Amino acid sequence: MPVKITLKQALQIWKQEIEKRPATTVFHPHKEWIEKFSRGEDVPDKEKWIQHLANCHKCRGKWYTLTKKNNFLSQYTDIALPKVAFSQKNLFDTITQIDSSSGLYNLTLRNNLEQPDSCLITLNVLLDKQELENQQLIVRDKNRKVLLSGQVIQGELSGWLHQLDDVDISAITIMPEISEDDE
Numbered sequence: 577m578p579v580k581i582t583l584k585q586a587l588q589i590w591k592q593e594i595e596k597r598p599a600t601t602v603f604h605p606h607k608e609w610i611e612k613f614s615r616g617e618d619v620p621d622k623e624k625w626i627q628h629l630a631n632c633h634k635c636r637g638k639w640y641t642l643t644k645k646n647n648f649l650s651q652y653t654d655i656a657l658p659k660v661a662f663s664q665k666n667l668f669d670t671i672t673q674i675d676s677s678s679g680l681y682n683l684t685l686r687n688n689l690e691q692p693d694s695c696l697i698t699l700n701v702l703l704d705k706q707e708l709e710n711q712q713l714i715v716r717d718k719n720r721k722v723l724l725s726g727q728v729i730q731g732e733l734s735g736w737l738h739q740l741d742d743v744d745i746s747a748i749t750i751m752p753e754i755s756e757d758d759e
Contacts, residue, residue, distance in 0.1 A: 653751035712753035718744040
């Protein structure tokens with residue numbers, strides 16, 4: 577036999593059930609952390625928050641908004657995260673393309689058949705090519721090791737990447753390089 581309850585009683589039961597569940601609070605990085613990260617400064621818990629930026633549309637939107645309000649350096653800073661399906665090793669075994677989070681850049685890794693411990697890395701500027709032409713850019717891995725550094729010419733920058741075992745490309749940062757004149 578069905579039991580009749582009022583809407584108020586149903587909402588109270590629902591509230592009690594919700595309160596029984598364990599809290600799954602999602603924490604977001606502070607605005608100051610995002611600003612420091614966009615400037616390329618050392619920040620605490622960088623790996624955790626980079627993954628968060630990659631997965632949280634809300635925080636990634638804040639990051640892009642902040643970088644556009646800041647100077648040239650932060651405006652053209654971006655992160656690139658390879659797809660989970662790729663392992664660190666097989667990224668260097670074939671031709672691999674990795675898009676940056678905002679779509680400003682595209683990285684291409686091409687294996688070197690003659691020297692298995694090196695690959696050609698190419699950074700393509702996809703947006704704002706004219707503003708980035710002749711600018712110095714620097715590409716770093718998760719541990720801030722420099723993977724590529726130089727001047728953008730005709731929308732791209734290339735170089736050889738050696739000692740691949742020392743490289744961690746699970747999170748790549750791309751940013752304009754600060755010249756001594758700018759400091």
